[in-house]
Amino acid sequence: MSTFKTLDDLEPDKRVLVRLDLNSPVEDGEVQDNRRFERHAETVRELAEAGHRVVLMAHQGRPGDDDFVSLEQHAAILASHVDRDVGFVADTYGEAAIEAVESLESGEILLLENTRMCDDELPEEEPETKAETEFVQTLAPHFDAYVNDAYSAAHRSHASLVGFPLELPAYAGRVMETEYEANSAIATREFDGQVTMVVGGTKATDVIDVMNNLGGTVDRFLLGGIAGELFLRAAGHDVGFDVGDMDLFDDQWEANHETIASLLDERGDQISLAVDLAYEDDDDERAEIAVDDVDEKDRAYLDVGTDTVESYDEVVRDSEAVFVKGALGLFEDERFSKGTVGVLRAIAETDCFSVVGGGDTSRAIEMYGLSEDDFGHVSIAGGAYIRALTGASLVGVEVLQRN
Ligand SMILES: Nc1ncnc2c1ncn2[C@@H]1O[C@H](COP(=O)(O)OP(=O)(O)O)[C@@H](O)[C@H]1O
Numbered sequence: 001m002s003t004f005k006t007l008d009d010l011e012p013d014k015r016v017l018v019r020l021d022l023n024s025p026v027e028d029g030e031v032q033d034n035r036r037f038e039r040h041a042e043t044v045r046e047l048a049e050a051g052h053r054v055v056l057m058a059h060q061g062r063p064g065d066d067d068f069v070s071l072e073q074h075a076a077i078l079a080s081h082v083d084r085d086v087g088f089v090a091d092t093y094g095e096a097a098i099e100a101v102e103s104l105e106s107g108e109i110l111l112l113e114n115t116r117m118c119d120d121e122l123p124e125e126e127p128e129t130k131a132e133t134e135f136v137q138t139l140a141p142h143f144d145a146y147v148n149d150a151y152s153a154a155h156r157s158h159a160s161l162v163g164f165p166l167e168l169p170a171y172a173g174r175v176m177e178t179e180y181e182a183n184s185a186i187a188t189r190e191f192d193g194q195v196t197m198v199v200g201g202t203k204a205t206d207v208i209d210v211m212n213n214l215g216g217t218v219d220r221f222l223l224g225g226i227a228g229e230l231f232l233r234a235a236g237h238d239v240g241f242d243v244g245d246m247d248l249f250d251d252q253w254e255a256n257h258e259t260i261a262s263l264l265d266e267r268g269d270q271i272s273l274a275v276d277l278a279y280e281d282d283d284d285e286r287a288e289i290a291v292d293d294v295d296e297k298d299r300a301y302l303d304v305g306t307d308t309v310e311s312y313d314e315v316v317r318d319s320e321a322v323f324v325k326g327a328l329g330l331f332e333d334e335r336f337s338k339g340t341v342g343v344l345r346a347i348a349e350t351d352c353f354s355v356v357g358g359g360d361t362s363r364a365i366e367m368y369g370l371s372e373d374d375f376g377h378v379s380i381a382g383g384a385y386i387r388a389l390t391g392a393s394l395v396g397v398e399v400l401q402r403n
């Protein structure tokens with residue numbers, strides 16, 4: 001299916017510039033190890049073993065956000081997965097970066113500083129415009145080839161993703177190759193039995209896009225998380241409101257409530273909402289309440305309840321295909337992992353075709369002792385996975401296919 005070149009087409013002993021997606025959760029300034037490092041390590045190791053001089057680019061956060069930090073910690077985490085040294089230079093394309101690039105020996109690996117610290121990277125512009133930037137024009141002449149492994153960022157028209165492939169012979173890395181094949185196959189695949197999509201997480205617009213675009217393919221949507229609560233609010237329940245200093249619901253409600261109401265109106269018979277919810281009681285224990293019994297807008301709900309998990313479990317076990325995007329609760333806290341883990345366990349125990357997407361959600365698999373082998377495909381992409389599901393193309397892939 002792929003029409004791009006891969007690492008199989010790359011001759012050994014080259015100077016290779018590689019784009020990874022190491023964008024990760026940052027807690028109290030500490031970058032959290034996750035599946036992205038482990039997956040990209042395979043591409044990086046393969047390149048180093050083939051005798052290339054391997055220079056890596058990646059981003060972290062966006063300017064102004066708390067998680068917009070240097071990639072120094074990323075180099076150390078990646079090194080632990082590659083089992084080789086990964087050098088780091090706190091520069092993107094200035095003198096220090098060029099000097100470090102030029103002093104690399106065959107098989108050595110160097111990570112450049114966060115691409116988003118460079119002004120040319122972020123504004124979304126045409127690939128041709130990105131290729132003309134100082135960033136691309138300065139760095140590209142120091143390389144023989146460009147490899148894009150960042151499938152999960154391939155929906156962004158940023159310089160490091162779309163500029164370099166117009167200036168250098170360009171190849172897809174192993175992660176790009178696998179994710180592209182697996183995710184693109186979904187949009188056109190047909191199933192005889194029930195197709196179910198579990199949608200949760202914090203981003204209501206992602207959920208709405210999926211439901212709008214996949215309503216014809218998916219028979220049943222099982223809702224949870226922040227997005228699920230917004231649907232419950234639209235259905236007339238007193239949940240899905242910001243409580244205290246929370247900033248999760250009210251803005252998203254303003255932006256999306258009309259679309260949510262029309263989705264409930266047009267596709268109500270395909271949509272399952274939680275019948276009960278879990279919260280933290282005064283003794284810091286998990287407690288539950290039926291949605292019909294909620295009569296005050298004064299509590300934060302952190303998971304779907306036990307009756308909901310049981311009914312979602314039954315639907316999953318009756319399905320031929322199950323797609324997951326977003327968690328059903330705050331699964332990082334074990335007390336509120338029941339919804340997310342219940343659904344994942346039901347998928348793992350049946351032989352349905354399954355795809356689990358989302359950088360955060362896929363972390364629940366190893367956190368709760370499930371095996372990646374029990375799922376059809378575990379994607380490290382969130383936004384890109386959603387676009388692929390709806391059949392939309394990704395600009396970062398398109399430019400690779402031009403090569
Ligand atoms: N009720 C909830 N309250 C707070 N956080 C929640 C709730 N439900 C889900 N989440 C959080 O949603 C996150 C995943 O959301 P999102 O970023 O949309 O998905 P992904 O990263 O998987 O694409 C998880 O880290 C989880 O803790």
Ligand SMILES: O=C(OP(=O)(O)O)[C@H](O)COP(=O)(O)O
Nearest residue numbers: 021023152153359381382383384
């Ligand atoms: O983590 C990412 O997106 P995702 O959370 O949708 O998987 C990518 O690195 C893209 O990052 P961005 O959404 O800041 O451009």
